[in-house]
Amino acid sequence: MTEIHTEPRRRGRPPKRQADAFDTRDALVRCGMATLTEKGFSATGIDEVLKKVGVPKGSFYHYFESKEAFGHAAIAAYAAYFARKLDRWLLAADRPALLRIADFVDDAAAGIARHDFRRGCLIGNLGQEMSALPESYRDRLEAVFADWQARLARCLRAAQAEGALAPEIDCEHWAAFFWVGWEGAVLRARLKRSVEPLHCFADGFFTALGR
Amino acid sequence: MTEIHTEPRRRGRPPKRQADAFDTRDALVRCGMATLTEKGFSATGIDEVLKKVGVPKGSFYHYFESKEAFGHAAIAAYAAYFARKLDRWLLAADRPALLRIADFVDDAAAGIARHDFRRGCLIGNLGQEMSALPESYRDRLEAVFADWQARLARCLRAAQAEGALAPEIDCEHWAAFFWVGWEGAVLRARLKRSVEPLHCFADGFFTALGR
């Protein structure tokens, strides 16, 4: 988080090499992702991000029209990051489908603990702040949840195909249930500074599924 | 919330009548409760509260040492308010215990809908903001959850006594599960502007209990 920025960031139009064309922009988005995951939108100031990345205001408003636009970029980046993470666990074909979900939970718990319970879920954070946020965020956030739900439902159907889950179970419904409760578990884990709520919720989820 | 304040609020030490001794302070706390329930701590400005109540800044800092102290007062008031609400539903001796929980859920859903999904749970809001909040809040918030958990566990034990719940069920554990997931459900309901997540979670909770 408090990365020292080595490259002094030369002024003027940069050389052509496409690689770091979006270097600065990327650094800003990545930092925004981390910061919003930690403190949410309202509590995060532009200047704070700027200082961490080592970029002056001029650059920020060159890449983003406003703080609101910056938030959208961070949401998109987080959604992509999380989708990859989700796939990594939920599509691991060498593990039983239900265990893959448990693996994801364990990984998430480890991740939260590794960041000392300061970071939660960017989508959850902004979701809870919705009343104080530009209305433009609502649909984007909800769309991310819908995406996660679809990925999880697919994994549950795989469990059904394996015979690990009763065929009459509504996978979409239980996938929805998972993400509804999961955000609460993340919130509580951060407050308690313990992964216990995450496992508490996951256990309950599997118990409910088991019938 | 946008109540016009009639009494012009005279200056100087007020006459003795004990009744409205805490009038101004109460109004501030009540408004703070509503506002924090809606927008959380970081996104709520003192000026905003002041304007709504019709009180100048000086009064605020007469009654509260800081915004932090104001937050503590709001938490305490909300905890008391919610405990009363919880008891009203969970101790209704004329209803089966499990139905009382369902009643609470229905009431909460109606309440959130009535406020147009702008208001959520003050404790959940601040819990999620914890990383950006004074550390002094952590224990208070967690204590409120512990209180709610105890009240719900008691109701679950009543269900066991009625024979509506298997005796081997760990009531404390499932009460913990409920509040973990419930906060997620509230967050999602607000985002979605629908009570569906609340019922989705409650149904899952009862399903899990049913085994």
Add this chain to the structure above:
DNA sequence: ACGAATATTAGACCGATCGTCTATAAATGC
């Protein structure tokens, strides 16, 4: 009854934050 103590209102004040705007600098392209 009068001055000291108390309770409350009033709002000035300072620093932080957000977003804009102009200037500067370095590369590209015709």
Add this chain to the structure above:
DNA sequence: GCATTTATAGACGATCGGTCTAATATTCGT
């Protein structure tokens, strides 16, 4: 080579959040 493009630099103003001092009205002690 000069106009154009791309990017950094950071001053600036408006606004707002939170603190603090002054002013005002009441009660209390003797």
